[in-house]
Amino acid sequence: MMKRLLIAASFAACVTTGASAGVLDTIKQKGFLSCGSNTGLAGFGLPDDKGVWTGLDVEFCRAIAAAIFNDPTKVKFIPLTAKDRFTALQSGEVDVLARNGTWTQSREAELGLHFGGVNYYDGQGFMTRKKNNISSALELNGASICVQQGTTTELNMADFFRTNNMKYEGIAFATADEAIKAYDTGRCDAFTTDVSQLYSEKLKLVNPDDTIVLPEVISKEPLAPAVRQGDSQWFNIVRWTHYAMLNAEEMGVTKANVDEKMKSQTPEVRRLLGVEGDFGKGLGLTKDWAYRIVKHVGNYGESFDRNVGENSKLKIKRGQNNLWSKGGLQYAPPVR
Amino acid sequence: MSERGREAVRPQVPLLHDPRFRGLLTQAVTAVVVLSLLWVAVDNAATNMRARGIPTNFDFWNRVAGFDINQTLIPYSAVSTYGQAFQVGLLNTLLVAGVGIVFATLLGFTLGVMRLSSNWAARSFATVYVETLRNVPLLLQLLFWYNAILSPLPAPRASLAMPSVTLTWPDAASFGLALGAGALAIFATRFARGQTPGSAGALLAPIASALGWIVALIALPFGAAAFWGEPGGGVLHWGGPAGLYLNNRGLLLPNPSFGPGSGWVLAALALAVAASVLYTLQARRRQAATGAQSPVGLVSLALLIGLPLIAFMATGAPVTLDYPVLRGFNFQGGLRVNPEFVALVLGLVLYTASFIAEEVRAGVQSVAKGQSEAAHALGLRASPTLRLVVLPQAMRVILPPLTSQYLNLTKNSSLAVFIGYPELVQVFMGTVLNQTGAAVQVIAVTMAVYLTISLATSGLMALYARRTAWAER
Numbered sequence: 125m126m127k128r129l130l131i132a133a134s135f136a137a138c139v140t141t142g143a144s145a146g147v148l149d150t151i152k153q154k155g156f157l158s159c160g161s162n163t164g165l166a167g168f169g170l171p172d173d174k175g176v177w178t179g180l181d182v183e184f185c186r187a188i189a190a191a192i193f194n195d196p197t198k199v200k201f202i203p204l205t206a207k208d209r210f211t212a213l214q215s216g217e218v219d220v221l222a223r224n225g226t227w228t229q230s231r232e233a234e235l236g237l238h239f240g241g242v243n244y245y246d247g248q249g250f251m252t253r254k255k256n257n258i259s260s261a262l263e264l265n266g267a268s269i270c271v272q273q274g275t276t277t278e279l280n281m282a283d284f285f286r287t288n289n290m291k292y293e294g295i296a297f298a299t300a301d302e303a304i305k306a307y308d309t310g311r312c313d314a315f316t317t318d319v320s321q322l323y324s325e326k327l328k329l330v331n332p333d334d335t336i337v338l339p340e341v342i343s344k345e346p347l348a349p350a351v352r353q354g355d356s357q358w359f360n361i362v363r364w365t366h367y368a369m370l371n372a373e374e375m376g377v378t379k380a381n382v383d384e385k386m387k388s389q390t391p392e393v394r395r396l397l398g399v400e401g402d403f404g405k406g407l408g409l410t411k412d413w414a415y416r417i418v419k420h421v422g423n424y425g426e427s428f429d430r431n432v433g434e435n436s437k438l439k440i441k442r443g444q445n446n447l448w449s450k451g452g453l454q455y456a457p458p459v460r
Numbered sequence: 461m462s463e464r465g466r467e468a469v470r471p472q473v474p475l476l477h478d479p480r481f482r483g484l485l486t487q488a489v490t491a492v493v494v495l496s497l498l499w500v501a502v503d504n505a506a507t508n509m510r511a512r513g514i515p516t517n518f519d520f521w522n523r524v525a526g527f528d529i530n531q532t533l534i535p536y537s538a539v540s541t542y543g544q545a546f547q548v549g550l551l552n553t554l555l556v557a558g559v560g561i562v563f564a565t566l567l568g569f570t571l572g573v574m575r576l577s578s579n580w581a582a583r584s585f586a587t588v589y590v591e592t593l594r595n596v597p598l599l600l601q602l603l604f605w606y607n608a609i610l611s612p613l614p615a616p617r618a619s620l621a622m623p624s625v626t627l628t629w630p631d632a633a634s635f636g637l638a639l640g641a642g643a644l645a646i647f648a649t650r651f652a653r654g655q656t657p658g659s660a661g662a663l664l665a666p667i668a669s670a671l672g673w674i675v676a677l678i679a680l681p682f683g684a685a686a687f688w689g690e691p692g693g694g695v696l697h698w699g700g701p702a703g704l705y706l707n708n709r710g711l712l713l714p715n716p717s718f719g720p721g722s723g724w725v726l727a728a729l730a731l732a733v734a735a736s737v738l739y740t741l742q743a744r745r746r747q748a749a750t751g752a753q754s755p756v757g758l759v760s761l762a763l764l765i766g767l768p769l770i771a772f773m774a775t776g777a778p779v780t781l782d783y784p785v786l787r788g789f790n791f792q793g794g795l796r797v798n799p800e801f802v803a804l805v806l807g808l809v810l811y812t813a814s815f816i817a818e819e820v821r822a823g824v825q826s827v828a829k830g831q832s833e834a835a836h837a838l839g840l841r842a843s844p845t846l847r848l849v850v851l852p853q854a855m856r857v858i859l860p861p862l863t864s865q866y867l868n869l870t871k872n873s874s875l876a877v878f879i880g881y882p883e884l885v886q887v888f889m890g891t892v893l894n895q896t897g898a899a900v901q902v903i904a905v906t907m908a909v910y911l912t913i914s915l916a917t918s919g920l921m922a923l924y925a926r927r928t929a930w931a932e933r
Contacts, residue, residue, distance in 0.1 A: 207890050211899045214514055235897035236513030256789070266788040268709055273886065274894035278527045282538035285528075293530045293709075293790065295800070295880045296891065302878055309610040310708045311799065313789045353513050 147219055147351070147358035148192070148408050156198045159185035160218035163203040163299060166324040167432040167440075168224045168244075177201045180431040181222035183421050184243055184349055188220065188365050190420040191404075191413040205299055207274030210235050213350060220362055222349040224318065226276045231350070238359045239348040241366030243424075244432075245444040245453050247341035248280050249319040251326060254336050256313060261340035265290040270303040270312035272296070277317050280343040304328055314338075318345050323438050361407050368414040370456035371396055372423035374447055379422035382415060395459045403459055414459070424454065505900065520896040521546075527891055529882045531798055542892050549887030550909060556801070556883060557870040557913070560808040564869060565862075567813035572820025573846065586817065593814040599875050601811055606803040606879040613708040613799070616790055622704035646762075673762060705784060705791060708799065714781035715795040721775040728771035729764070736760035800881035804873065812869045819861045823854035855928055863921040867914045884909060 151157050161181060162169035169179040177199075186196035204212050204223060213221045214236060224246075225231075227239035250261045250269070258264070261284070271277055273296035285292045295312060297303040304325045307315040317325065319341060326332050349366075351359050372378070375393050377385045386397055394400040397418075398411035407413065421427060425447075432440045446452025475481050509516050521543045528538050533551040536544055574586035593601070614620065705712040736759070743754035784794025827850050835845040874885035884906060893902040 207894045210894065210897055214512060214897070214899070230895075231897075234513075234515060264789070266790045266792065268790060270880075273890045278891060279895070282526055282528050286538055291792070292528075294528050295530055296527075296882070296886070297880045298877045298886070298890065302880065305607075306610070306880065309607060310613075310615055311610050354511065 146408075147355045148361065151192060151219055155193075156200050157185060157189045157192065157220070158218045159188075159199050159201050160204045160209055160212055160221040160223050161185070161201045162223050163205055163301075165224065165300070165321060166327060167320065167436060167438045168324070169201070169203075169222070171201070171203075178431065180244060180427060181224060181349070183427045183431065184222045184365065185220065187369060187417045187421040188362060190416045191361065191365055191368075191409055194410075194416050194420075196420040205274070206272055207298065210237065210350075213237065213352060216352070219358075220349055220351050224321065224347045225350055226318075226345045227348040227350075228276060236353045237350045238353055239346075239350050240359065240363040241370075241456070242346040242348045242453075243366055244320060244347040246318040246320050246345040246347050248277055248316060248343040248345055249322055249337055249339075249341050250314045250316045251322050251335050251337045252314040254334055259338070261338045261342065262288060262290075264292065264314055264338075266292065267313040268293040268295060268311065269314045269316055270295050270297065270307045271316055272300045272303050273298060275317070276343070276345065281316055284342045300325060301328075318347070320347075320432060320438070320440055323440060327437065357408050361409065364407060365417060366424070367456035368396065368417050368459075369421070369424040369427065370447070370454055371459060372414065372418045373425040374449065374456070377418055377423060378426060379418060379420075382418045386415070392459065509900065515896070515898050516900070518898075518901055520892075520898055520901075523896075525892070525895070527895070529887060531801065531882055542896065545892055546884075546888050546905070549882060549884040552881070552887075553870070553873055553883040553885075554913075556804055556808070556873045556876070556881070560805050560812070560869050560873065561866050563805070563809040564812040564816060564865070567809060568816025568865075569820050571813060571817035572824065575817060575821045576824055590814045590817050593810055594818070598807065598811050598872055599878060602803060602807040602875055602879055605807045605810075606800070609799050609803050609806075610708050613706065616705075616707045616709055616786060619705040619707040619712075619786070619791075621706075673758070703781070703783060709790055709796070710799050711797040711802070712784040712791050713795045713797070714783050715793065717780055717782050719780060724775045725768050725771045728767040732763040732767040735767075736763050739763070798881070800876070800879050803879055804876050804881045804883075808869050808872060811872075812865055815865050815868075816862060819858050819865065820854070822861075823856075823858035824850055826857045827853045852928070856925075859921060859925045859928075863918055866917050866921070870913055870917065871910060 159182075161177065162179070164170050165179070167179055169177060169181045171177050182201065185199045185201070189199045190196040192198075202212065202218050204218070204221070209221055209223055209225065210231070212218050220240075221237075222243075224244065225239075226246075227242065231237055232239055250264065252258060252264070252267075264285075269281065269292055271281060271294055278294065278296060281292070281294060295303075295306065297306060300317065300321070304315060306312055308329050315322070315325065319337065322337050326335055326337070329335055349362055351362050353359075371392075372382075375385075375390070375396065377393060377396070382397070385393055386399055388394060388397075388399075391400065395403060397415045398404060398413065402411040404411040404413040410416075422430075425442075428442065428445060429435045432438045433442060442450075442452060444453045446454065448455040506516055522541050524539055525542050525545045526538055527545075529536055529545065529548050531552060532548045533555065534544070534547060536548050571586045571589060574582045575590065577583045577586070703714045739754075739759055740756050743756050747753055782793050784791040784796070824846075831849055831853065832845050835849040840849070873883055876883045877886040877890060880886070889902055889906050893899055896902070
């Protein structure tokens with residue numbers, strides 16, 4: 125981590141004034157996208173035994189690469205811990221940070237970042253051992269709680285216990301792995317993080333069935349990819365990559381039927397896939413940018429099901445992450 | 461003759477060819493280049509940071525931190541500021557470094573001497589210890605100890621408990637009785653010392669005097685209680701509320717809380733310290749003048765325990781103990797030593813001691829064999845030879861590398877971030893940096909702190925080295 129910070133400092137010192145060349149040009153020049161990802165979180169960003177990355181955030185980066193290069197493999201994933209992720213982004217070590225990061229006011233206003241489309245609406249929760257015999261987070265008074273440091277989780281936990289006038293002991297670890305290990309050895313009574321992550325970390329326990337996730341969700345955690353401020357074009361590309369995937373789902377365009385849909389007569393499908401108009405131009409991309417995304421990665425719903433939903437080990441329900449038309453919060457502006 | 465003459469008259473050379481001038485010029489140019497590079501780097505970083513909207517000032521210092529820390533030596537809560545979080549982290553680092561250095565030194569010296577021991581078992585043990593611990597990465601050792609400590613310990617509800625000792629003494633009369641017993645014990649010690657050397661009396665002397673003190677300090681309160689026969693008063697008894705608990709949340713101890721009048725107890729302790737120092741000095745003078753030794757250790761111990769105890773009883777037991785009580789998930793109240801702290805200190809001490817042991821061995825071996833042979837010839841036994849002849853000379857060789865081991869230990873304490881101990885790097889460079897985004901400022905401050913700690917340690921060690929240096933002849 126020290127190394128990374130040093131790199132960050134030297135980057136800050138060496139990069140000549142500001143963003144003279146756009147991020148998109150730089151990416152095209154080097155031939156790949158640098159994507160800051162999780163060090164290992166099932167469902168969001170995790171390399172398998174062959175070194176191939178999978179996950180919702182990972183596919184988001186692949187979608188951007190597909191839009192730029194028409195090749196989803198032109199991504200270099202750089203695993204970052206919670207505590208050095210923003211420094212890596214600020215310093216230019218990564219082009220985009222798709223690492224289940226929460227969009228907050230201070231991160232956007234004070235860290236000099238922009239958060240693109242929310243690709244997962246999450247909230248913080250707790251899990252605890254069944255033998256503690258509690259059914260609510262409000263019964264956690266006096267508990268020792270393991271947490272990953274450098275996250276909004278630490279702050280939400282402090283707020284939650286202060287609001288409810290309860291005592292606790294928080295033990296903060298550099299990585300989620302260390303934190304979950306400490307929970308497993310009994311150092312902590314509970315483990316807290318975003319609910320989606322709770323389900324994924326639970327799988328790492330020796331006896332996952334002895335632990336339950338408590339029903340309370342104590343915070344709003346809109347997880348969104350982030351970019352540096354100062355390059356609106358690049359910000360637009362990242363944001364609209366998400367919207368393209370959402371629009372595709374809404375229009376029923378999938379990885380399987382996208383070629384067929386090219387012949388569709390529906391104007392909005394034709395605009396999305398670049399048959400009509402040239403909407404990629406404003407982003408600095410080709411007009412079939414959205415076609416490339418769906419062709420190589422799929423729409424949002426497909427990506428969700430594959431990584432965290434029905435067809436994954438996590439089996440998380442769509443819930444808030446369903447389309448607005450199906451009672452969820454995922455809503456994309458139109459391609460027009 | 462002619463050679464010397466040529467040297468005395470400096471030849472007239474052009475300024476550029478004058479070696480002294482050229483030396484100065486090179487240094488000046490180098491300094492200018494380095495400084496301007498530094499300035500360019502700093503200015504460039506500041507400009508870039510401003511351009512990207514990253515804060516470049518220290519405004520965050522007084523903002524509310526909003527997170528909690530589980531081991532704080534000063535009052536701290538989620539509503540404290542980032543500056544206070546920094547202080548908490550710094551103090552935790554200093555605590556670990558201080559405790560670690562003391563124990564690493566003790567263990568390291570013991571092992572270093574053991575490596576040179578004539579006892580096969582001791583020598584082999586020390587060798588295996590040094591070769592093993594020196595060659596396993598510290599982070600691995602820390603994680604190992606953390607898990608080794610946590611795994612076998614029970615949950616809070618099944619804590620290992622030790623019953624406490626409760627001591628109450630309400631009465632000034634029984635206090636007088638204690639004084640009498642103390643005087644008796646002193647008399648016993650003196651009498652024991654009066655025996656001829658080599659006789660059975662001299663052999664039993666230390667045992668007899670120690671026993672005398674133990675009887676005076678422990679048995680007498682029981683006697684006093686029996687004399688007055690007050691139930692619950694003037695009693696020293698076992699098995700009150702349990703005072704010691706051990707579980708996977710740490711070691712819980714009763715926390716002393718100081719009531720009114722406890723100032724007298726502290727004053728008595730200070731007086732005892734001063735008195736034992738004076739006694740030690742006087743004993744040294746006496747030994748220098750007459751050769752007679754005094755029981756320094758015993759008297760100091762008696763003073764250090766006796767005086768505060770007398771004050772404690774005379775002022776009506778103002779220092780009470782706050783016992784840890786199991787409430788819900790955890791114990792509340794009392795004093796807690798976290799497993800993270802123990803694991804960190806243990807890992808750092810065991811690792812650093814293996815290096816110190818090697819330095820001690822090198823230092824001892826650097827002392828000429830004739831020195832210890834001469835000491836033996838004078839009739840000194842092995843232990844005083846080592847203590848009074850060899851080690852003082854070896855210290856000159858040991859000190860410089862020992863200093864760098866102390867610095868290493870301090871800096872290595874930052875590995876605590878992996879086992880969740882809230883020291884400077886974990887709190888300040890971890891959470892604070894992440895919440896504020898002020899990476900450059902936070903790292904600059906952290907580096908400045910480690911530099912200051914290191915320079916201070918080196919300075920102290922240099923001071924000690926100068927005091928113990930040999931007078932050059």
